[in-house]
Amino acid sequence: MALLVALEKCKDAGLAKSIGVSNFNHKQLEKILNKPGLKYKSVCNQVECHLYHNQSRLLDFCKSHDIVLVAFDALGSQRVKEWVNLNHPVLLEDPVLSAIAQKHKQTPALFALRYQIQRGVVVLTKSFNKKQVKENMQVFDFELSPEDMKAIDGLNRNRRYCEFLPK
Ligand SMILES: NC(=O)c1ccc[n+]([C@@H]2O[C@H](COP(=O)([O-])OP(=O)(O)OC[C@H]3O[C@@H](n4cnc5c(N)ncnc54)[C@H](OP(=O)(O)O)[C@@H]3O)[C@@H](O)[C@H]2O)c1
Incomplete structure (x- = not known):
């Protein structure tokens, strides 16, 4: 809570436009929303x-409190060894996702990103590959049908990639 007060002071001083949090569950969000004297x-x-951990309950909670949910690992983090449990399936190789993407002549990555945008999630991704950066920008050029959205919703299994495994 002391950090929150410090951040509020930063905003008052014009050093920050807005305050955001990361990796908060709904109980932690509730705690700061109910903080006596909360300023911002x-x-x-x-x-x-992502598709395997779609955070639908947290998303509903955030929407009901006008908090934007920002997704990281939207492409499954692509097997960065220090963070990711390598025993989990590769998200972009999911057979349902691949079949839907193929049907629409798009890539699984674009479908995984578009899915988030259509459910009101702000999605982050990164790439060091120019071709993939360009590809990802096409996310605004097409739409998923309600049937595709439903099929992708069905892939959720509450499985995290980021487990911060001991080295
Ligand atoms: N708040 C937190 O705790 C937290 C935790 C983790 C990450 N983040 C942030 O989230 C952002 C996104 O990073 P992320 O780690 O979550 O990863 P991600 O977006 O799930 O995956 C990034 C990886 O996907 C690959 N990629 C990008 N576009 C692709 C495409 N079209 N087709 C196939 N592969 C593609 C990239 O590889 P190439 O470079 O080879 O293209 C890169 O290795 C970063 O800014 C990161 O700092 C925040």
């Missing part, structure tokens, strides 16, 4: 969010 509400909460 958190505008966003950045969490791991």
